[in-house]
Amino acid sequence: MAAREYGQYCGLTQALELVGERWALLIVRDLLVGPRRYGELAAGLPRIPTNILAARLKELQAAGIIRRAPRSRIVIYELTPYGHELEPVVLALGAWGFKAMGDPRDEQIITPDSMTMALRTAFRPEVAVTLPATAYGARFGPAELVVRVDGSTLDVTRGDGPVDVAFAAGPDIRRIISGELAPDRAIATGVVEVLRGRGELLDRFASTFHLAA
Known part of the structure; x- marks a missing residue:
């Protein structure tokens, strides 16, 4: 599924192949807050190219991390139970990254x-x-x-x-x-x-x- 395979049999390697592509974890981050429509995801990640957002959503669906859920006449994206297991990982990475944030640009x-x-x-x-x-x-x-x-x-x-x-x-x-x-x-x-x-x-x-x- 990933654009780059590491060729190693390792849990960390597998995790990186699933969510290590650029923007993937930020999509997961936003879906941890709640289900989102495609346009809402795009608005929350204003620098993501449209084709990349579409590709990442397709990859995350194929991995069983997110799913499309029809609601009335719209389609939303939400995390699966497997995807929700990433919450402590995302929180821990956020805390770790906080230490190196410095002043905002x-x-x-x-x-x-x-x-x-x-x-x-x-x-x-x-x-x-x-x-x-x-x-x-x-x-x-x-x-x-x-x-x-x-x-x-x-x-x-x-x-x-x-x-x-x-x-x-x-x-x-x-x-x-x-x-x-x-x-x-x-x-x-x-x-x-x-x-x-x-x-x-x-x-x-x-x-x-x-x-x-």
Whole structure:
């Protein structure tokens, strides 16, 4: 199936032949957030050529990682149970890659699905369970999310809604998640803008979502 075969009998080799082609894991990442139509996948990966997206979807289907599911008059793509087994792999790779992210480049963007998975990666349920339930409205560039934390449960949805605090930030949110920048300094320096609610709740956000850089 893969464009390149490694010629080795090894589980890691097999995994790379299944999901190691460019864009494949990013498609899996977005489908871990939820089922998507073809156009939604294309919009979430704005640099992927149309022919490559079509090829990757076909390859992932052939491998049993995703499937086409007719819904009413549309077709969506969703992960199979086998595909969902990639979630801890994707989260672990995200945490590992976080250590090398550095400062964002001008052309780099945040998408709703990429930020959702970043929050899942950074989520610390063992800390959250000790804190009161909190709802955050988080705007990361064009990505607008409602992040609800209740005990060890994390729920992230697109859009707006009732929250305890709403804030806007860009890619530099990484500096809060890494612990490099305290929330009060982030507000004072303009890295984070509190839109409504109690700004001090960002301390709770920083405790709940943390990855060491």
